[in-house]
Amino acid sequence: MSVQHGSILTSQTQAGPFAGLANRLFGGNLRRADWIAFALLAPTLIFFSIGVLYPLFETIRVSFLDWTGLSQPKPAGFSNYTKLFRDANFWNALRVTLTWTLACTGISVAIGWSVALISGLAPKQTAPFRVAIFAAYGISETASGLMWLGILQPDFGLLNGILRLVGLEGWASPWLGEPSTAIWGVVAAYVWTQAGLPLLTCYAAIQAIPKSQLEAAHMDGASHFQILRYIMAPLSLPGVRIAIFINLLNSLKAFDMIHILTAGGPIRATETVGYFMYQESVIYFKQGYGAASTVVLLLAVIVCSIPLILDKASESK
């Protein structure tokens, strides 16, 4: 496709009446086009190299070094990685990451998809509700975390307040201070910010369904539920798919919300690999070790995005 695009100038000039003139003017016009291409690309490549490529390769390099605090770095082979997989805390982080990503992705996509489907039945009347849910996506995780403290705070948070009000005082709990519930508190706050995206992608897919198809189903006597179940649900699957990917990657990379609400605690109950890395490299200053855990995080993200990468490979010909 774009190979043809790429050769617009050459094919045009060769085929067109100006071919000879253009060739004489440009000499080897390909080399000139190369220069133009790299001039257009230069700013992108410079920022990309300093801001992404250099740190990426540096992190991979450091992960093979024995380097803690102020000591001289020594080559360490794979020892950081073998240490990592003998570290009970890292296994804990892997377990937490699994729970965290599955819960955040599953719940946010389930909510976004359901809301999109239901509002597909009454698009006009439910528009303000969609905006309300979507709006949370524009709020930073930091600010969202503080808002959710208003719900989860043990002494005067709304959740405990309601429980006390309806006489379930025994259920009131310091949600974020309790190792067994802390992760669900953070998941709730994170889902609150993330559900807007599945709503957007699924609703866009539902909007793209031809009206005639829905009308035909209705004429044939399909109930609202049948329309929802057999037409909208299957036809919105592309939106679901892209939302699963984006939210999966986002929750794997998550840091801000965890940092604000629990900072990985209590007793590492909310420490994902993305947070473990921060503890090891930034707090304990174990550079080699922290870098190794970062590389594991990177590999996890890459594995999860293989379908997307393949998509892009075919798209970016």
Place this chain on the structure above:
Amino acid sequence: MITQTPKWPVYVLGSVALVWIIPLVGIIAMSIRPEGEITSGWWTIEPFTFTLDAWREVWVNYPIGRAFLNSLAVASFATVLPVLFAPAAAYAFHYLKFPFRRILLLILVNAFVVPNQVVIIPLFKLWRETGLIDTYWSVVIPFVGLSFAWAVLLVKNFLSNFPRSLIDAAQVDGCGHLRTYFFIVLPNTITAMAAVGILQFMWTWNSLLLPMLFLRENATLPVMLSTISGAYEPNWDQRAVATIITSILPLVIFLFFQKYFSADGKNNSGSKG
């Protein structure tokens, strides 16, 4: 479409939306009530005292004005640069043929996999060595670099809907690639650039990890907020105000443009077909 719309979706989604705005209602309630009433529950109705004290005091107790300006500077620089450069790169990838084109594009568009956690330690060391630590550049450079992964692809996809006849016409009329880019393609990619700009502004304004590590003196709003976010910190009323001030700009921009995101935004490039 469906001749009569059922009533129940309105009720169901109304209750979901209600749950969704409770945290927002809470933070607004906290910002306009004295702290004594907050610590007995911001949702309580009796007694309700309206006060704007927190809105006045927050500027004194927290460096919030400065943080706002820092956030504005960081997010603006980190937005303007990709908006300027991504279309140029997308044009080169889409219309030009040059060595390493395919491999460069593949590396660039797949860099979306790189988490912020990967870049923080090497860049921290680099900024310390070069003296860039605590300058806007220390966060703007990685923000801009990371943005190209999706921004270039977004503009490039936009260009694939761009009528080729316009480009061909320009070139028959004697425009070189630079002139074609500046006078034909660039003015027509404004929709795509607006999408890049809005998303990038929102994300960089909201982000915490990079500014938290690289900007000490020049803390942005989320960084400032994170230092006062503990569950047992005092000044709930003022922290609520700080939270609102942090959220208001991206939220307004986002709500203002949310229609635009749900529209499929194909093209309006001065020619049909």
